[in-house]
Amino acid sequence: MSPYIAIVSARIRTLLQYRIAALAGxxxxxxxxxxxxxxxxALYSSSSVTQPLTYGQAVDYIWLGQAMFAVTMLTIDQDFxxxxxxxxxxxxxxxPIDLYGLWYCRAISKRISLIVLRSLPIFLIALLLLDLHxxxxxxxxxxxxxxxxxxxxxxxxxxxLGSITLLWTIAGNGINQLLNVxxxxxxxxxxxxxxxxxxxxxxxxxxxxxxxxxxxxxxYIGQMPPESILIxxxxxxxxxxxxxILGRLMLxxxxxxxxxxxx
Amino acid sequence: MLDSLYLYSHYLSISIRSQMQYQTSFILLLVGxxxxxxxxxxxxxxxxxxxxxxxxxxxxxxxxxxAIVNISFSLCDMxxxxxxxxxxxxxxxxxxxxxxxxxxxxxxxxxxxxTLNRLGRLLLGFAVLxxxxxxxxxVWSPAKILFTGLTILxxxxxxxxxxILQATLSxxxxxxxxxxxxxxxxxxxxxxxxxxxxxxxxxxFFTFVIPLAGVSYYPILVILERSDPLGSSAIAxxxxxxxxxxxxxxxxxxxxxxxxHYRSSGS
Numbered sequence: 001m002s003p004y005i006a007i008v009s010a011r012i013r014t015l016l017q018y019r020i021a022a023l024a025g026x027x028x029x030x031x032x033x034x035x036x037x038x039x040x041x042a043l044y045s046s047s048s049v050t051q052p053l054t055y056g057q058a059v060d061y062i063w064l065g066q067a068m069f070a071v072t073m074l075t076i077d078q079d080f081x082x083x084x085x086x087x088x089x090x091x092x093x094x095x096p097i098d099l100y101g102l103w104y105c106r107a108i109s110k111r112i113s114l115i116v117l118r119s120l121p122i123f124l125i126a127l128l129l130l131d132l133h134x135x136x137x138x139x140x141x142x143x144x145x146x147x148x149x150x151x152x153x154x155x156x157x158x159x160x161l162g163s164i165t166l167l168w169t170i171a172g173n174g175i176n177q178l179l180n181v182x183x184x185x186x187x188x189x190x191x192x193x194x195x196x197x198x199x200x201x202x203x204x205x206x207x208x209x210x211x212x213x214x215x216x217x218x219x220y221i222g223q224m225p226p227e228s229i230l231i232x233x234x235x236x237x238x239x240x241x242x243x244x245i246l247g248r249l250m251l252x253x254x255x256x257x258x259x260x261x262x263x
Numbered sequence: 264m265l266d267s268l269y270l271y272s273h274y275l276s277i278s279i280r281s282q283m284q285y286q287t288s289f290i291l292l293l294v295g296x297x298x299x300x301x302x303x304x305x306x307x308x309x310x311x312x313x314x315x316x317x318x319x320x321x322x323x324x325x326x327x328x329x330a331i332v333n334i335s336f337s338l339c340d341m342x343x344x345x346x347x348x349x350x351x352x353x354x355x356x357x358x359x360x361x362x363x364x365x366x367x368x369x370x371x372x373x374x375x376x377x378t379l380n381r382l383g384r385l386l387l388g389f390a391v392l393x394x395x396x397x398x399x400x401x402v403w404s405p406a407k408i409l410f411t412g413l414t415i416l417x418x419x420x421x422x423x424x425x426x427i428l429q430a431t432l433s434x435x436x437x438x439x440x441x442x443x444x445x446x447x448x449x450x451x452x453x454x455x456x457x458x459x460x461x462x463x464x465x466x467x468f469f470t471f472v473i474p475l476a477g478v479s480y481y482p483i484l485v486i487l488e489r490s491d492p493l494g495s496s497a498i499a500x501x502x503x504x505x506x507x508x509x510x511x512x513x514x515x516x517x518x519x520x521x522x523x524h525y526r527s528s529g530s
């Protein structure tokens with residue numbers, strides 16, 4: 001285990017250096033949150049139809065969504081893409097460590113650093129200065145924290161899978177962009193999932209994407225009872241295991257036919 | 264001028280040919296840009312399906328706001344480049360080479376990165392525009408078509424102005440100013456909904472400081488033939504797209520000022 005811990009901590013320390021870029025990203029998210037909350041204010045104030053979320057819950061959903069945006073969104077690891085393009089990925093194969101584990105560590109380090117640099121500041125600003133409410137109860141807060149931890153592990157598995165697809169296409173952006181479309185829409189970032197039509201809910205509940213954002217948030221806003229954390233954790237765990245196995249299989253297949261470009 | 268246009272079209276054709284070399288990647292990126300822009304629209308549909316209307320605006324009306332701003336922005340984004348690498352050109356001193364060539368530096372920068380795979384956004388914008396026109400039974404008289412065209416061009420000029428402004432500021436900061444990207448991309452997001460939904464200070468910012476409303480909200484009222492809940496006059500609405508061209512002109516002046524005061528970083 002210890003080499004992995006070393007990799008994660010080294011990587012996090014590197015990534016935490018990019019504070020100015022994080023500031024710009026943070027302001028973007030705050031701006032987006034502002035537009036969204038104004039949109040929902042207008043929607044709620046001009047409609048009397050009963051909605052799946054109360055206005056306060058919807059606003060909380062938006063701010064928490066903006067806080068978790070950078071962590072949830074699938075971004076290509078630029079360093080990794082460069083490694084594949086230039087052929088230095090060959091060095092990765094020489095390292096005396098499990099390759100999937102190494103790449104997974106890279107992915108999770110990236111996300112942990114994003115939580116520190118992006119999520120926490122946005123969360124605090126929204127809570128202290130804007131209209132985000134505190135969690136609905138202590139139990140809700142606990143369930144939210146556990147679910148967010150599960151989301152972190154799951155999003156890293158999805159992201160590692162995205163990186164592995166880069167072994168097939170050098171340009172590679174295409175598949176990742178499509179995967180990202182699925183993440184954006186089905187995690188609840190674009191529109192809170194409760195607003196989707198009722199006939200679509202079973203599909204949304206089955207897919208792994210809601211576990212990334214929507215499910216943890218529903219604990220926070222008190223729309224899901226804290227007890228159901230067990231069901232959610234099982235759902236998350238099943239997808240995590242499934243995606244890790246898929247990732248390992250794809251990596252093995254990719255390495256069998258790997259041709260190193262450049263040199 | 265004619266010479267520049269010729270050169271621009273030449274750059275454009277080179278760019279199309281080079282991007283077509285990676286056909287699969289080109290098509291995937293095109294589909295991707297179509298889908299990721301489409302997502303936002305799916306969001307609008309989902310919400311209006313639940314709420315039925317946004318203030319006094321129904322779905323096809325809101326969709327028109329969405330269509331116009333996305334067409335404008337994608338025209339600018341695809342054909343004028345995004346100046347993304349500009350601060351880097353300054354940092355490395357590479358920009359000095361641009362100045363030695365006997366053509367305007369701006370033209371060279373504009374043609375650095377033509378991302379035609381963003382065509383997806385444009386196509387989607389036109390599809391939504393068409394749908395809106397059919398659903399609302401808008402009568403497309405020649406005058407209205409001309410006005411819509413001018414609005415779109417005004418919008419594209421507005422976004423080009425913003426991008427040039429952002430690049431100009433880099434002359435002094437030698438850093439990329441991400442803050443202004445927020446105004447550019449955030450502006451696209453903002454203009455996807457009618458201005459009336461925003462708070463007064465926000466409306467004022469996007470009308471008087473950054474004249475985005477002039478190329479989206481006000482002309483769209485004319486196209487929809489609706490009176491303004493905010494109480495602007497019809498004449499102002501008709502004239503409003505010209506603010507986009509004026510904004511571009513001002514930004515070009517600022518660019519020229521910046522260029523005159525440019526000192527190479529020397530590295």
